[in-house]
Amino acid sequence: MFAEGERYGGSDLGGGRNVCIDYSSVNIAKPFHIGHLPTTVIGNALYRIYNHLGFRSVGINHLGDWGTQFGKMIVAYQLWGDKETIEQGGVDELVKLYVRFHQEAEANPSLDEQARAWFKRIEDGDAEALSLFEWFKALTLKEVEQVYDILGIRFDSYAGESFYNDKMDRVVVELREKGLLKLDQGAQIVDLSDYKMPPCIILRSDGATLYATRDIAAALYRKDTYDFAKCLYVVAYQQDLHFRQWFKVVELMGYPWAKDLVHVSFGMVSGTEGAFSTRKGNMVKLREVLAAACDKTYDIICEKSPDLEDKETIARQVGIGALIWNSLYNGRIKDVVFDWDAVLNFDGETGPYAQYTHARACSVLRKADYTPGAVDYSILTDAEASAVIAAIDAFPSAVVEAMEKNEPYLVTRVVMGICAAFNKFYYEQRILADDAAVRQARLALTDATRKVIAIGLNLIGIAAPERM
Template structure:
């Protein structure tokens, strides 16, 4: 039952000035359950209804029609507070979770709509570092959340496999490289060569000209340059796939920038035909002065294209290939202007689907206040971070639960989960200062805490069944209605809120809403576990409480999956 909708209908029936949808948007969940389960702050209605908030609250409370789901209504200090019938609420929520299982919270609102999500997109020949984690895991979570709500999703890894940096990489390899060492050490050696190039170029600027010349040769199809370029891509893929394997992240498409090179010509021709291109000292650009944005360079003097040109070509390809409802780009906030510019260009070209292009920015990751830079080698490699977390987790498991089966696999699930959960706990637009101590801290509101709550649920269910089964016995509505203890009700309330939080995460493109809610679910379970003995003699009480344990386990597993984490049954 949607209790917000029920309350909104009851209130709207007594306020002809408002409809139920408007009232539902105003309803809040009081932080203190003693005040009520739902609350209408009448301050927001005072101006429209030309009455004091307390008068409005009192009037509605007196006139409200009774409803079996509502136990009481009280007007307090300008708020209209609703308390739900505890037994009915318990039976309703528990019944819904146990009936729907891991589909609880799912919807079909996306049926028939395709969402393209562009995320991760590391640069070839550069290491996968902590700065890439945010795009990868935010995008992965958005993919899973949209899919859960019925959308058809297409995950795109738009690899940075083109650009002048390849001239630098090829130049560095020709000058100082060793093929055997690159094969052996992979991207780590490519990074060393890239850093060395910039160090040497500061002393000898002529190296920059040499690199530009090599990139031009690459663009012109020089056999040797193409061979080195393809080899560098192959070396990089090996590295990336190791990381994606650890993170359990996959993609539907990995077409890099180079795929769109031969598709930029049509974009340039159309821009010219629509009189949007302006020539400037041999280069071609689009002016966006009237939109308070700097001009966008489309074609350089030497005829080469740029990121903007290739991104526009990629958008046209995706629209034609997938006919997307939305195309979402998950990148750092530093690129906000870049996306605003080329979104505007597609709009100026006359395509109304420009409004369906969405940039999802996230805050910058810095290393103790210093910006990450592959040129300077100032990075924390993601594989190193993940492995360190896995090793630390394995050490903790070996000390606390040495007889645990599959210790290595559980350590991977929990160790990787700690890193991902830590990253997705932060509101995405906030900047993040990387700290080894914080990331590897498993205490408090962390991924391991939530995963442990799931494992504890599984342990209770196994103990109750006397087998390895984590299924709960059937629970009748009458038995579920026995869950009226405040700690039971608090856990049920968090379960009830889960579908709403999933929808909010999708609407706001904000996975941290789910991440934070999982902590709330785990904490409510911990209080329930402490306050309410589960394996009691009373058959009805036992069945109801085991049903609640199963419901919490189900929602924790579902929620963890939505943000890309696994849910170990034993820890």
């Protein structure tokens, strides 16, 4: 472990091959809410895990930035919007306009006709329409990037739905040339009845493309651009049929790399009563949940460690870490149940417990004024030390398994195992023993524990505070 340092558990298994990871994928002019947390943190963890194993991760935020809703936004803005108010209020103001449009359109259907006309102008490259479209997009990205900064997440590409507008003809032409397209009630489809699936609709009867068309175009572009070894789609399980359908279409097109397209599905986020619901029943914005986590953690730290320096920074690290850990502690397909008391518990199998264990190990090393040196590891014969060593030894294989199964929780669980073993060692054995050789060996084990916990936390996107 000491020889590998921060690369412990890592390898060159990937050989520098690219792995595209499509995650988070926020919608323009819509709130970034708590329901986006699973895809965002699962995708980020996989990004880090694949990198650690020698792959080159390519993080893609496939923005929802196309559709007739943008025509509606333009009509609503021109009728009821105010530029200064929107600049100050951001996405919240855009959402208000969007809601008002739908309310007004019920009594005035001509608004929908105007919206379609404006979206057609966007499609045709009209300067005024595109300017407003890009403004809505910039306002949204400004807000969501603030959340990504808080979470410590970055993307390599923000190529969203609009990016593939000029790339879908290739899909339609190729499907037609390969004899895969069929006419069905005016729509162009790929028949998947032989595979016990409904048809995959490529073009609607009015000639409009669908999500499947864009997803196939995106996959072709990504293969051409990145020559990926895998392309992962971190999307909720409700979209399982959609992915199975268009993955099969890519396979029928004759592309052997269709087998490298992977739907990384996950369950839903649910909370204790009222945890995420406003009085209107809307999902609470993720930024508000993150802020609440930091505030609650700050109060806990003030109570437990009133003399701790830099409480705000540590509260932020622990609060954000608690939310991420809660999302990654079980297999991704399992629904995540959210409960503030459980999430922020410093004693349970939680993020704060793991971070506190790291801080505890750091504290021991500071108190001992530890300096690495020659160590006789054969001295570490007690059961508690042996358990810590075994837990640390299990770390590399857990990281590989997490990659192979696209299951970040396997890293979370192995980190928890190390924490539990170390805390038992801490309580049962006197680390700062009188015997110099025993003391040095136990401190070396404490140092190894600290380093591996930090590596593991980093792999799932969580900070490792040295003081708590």
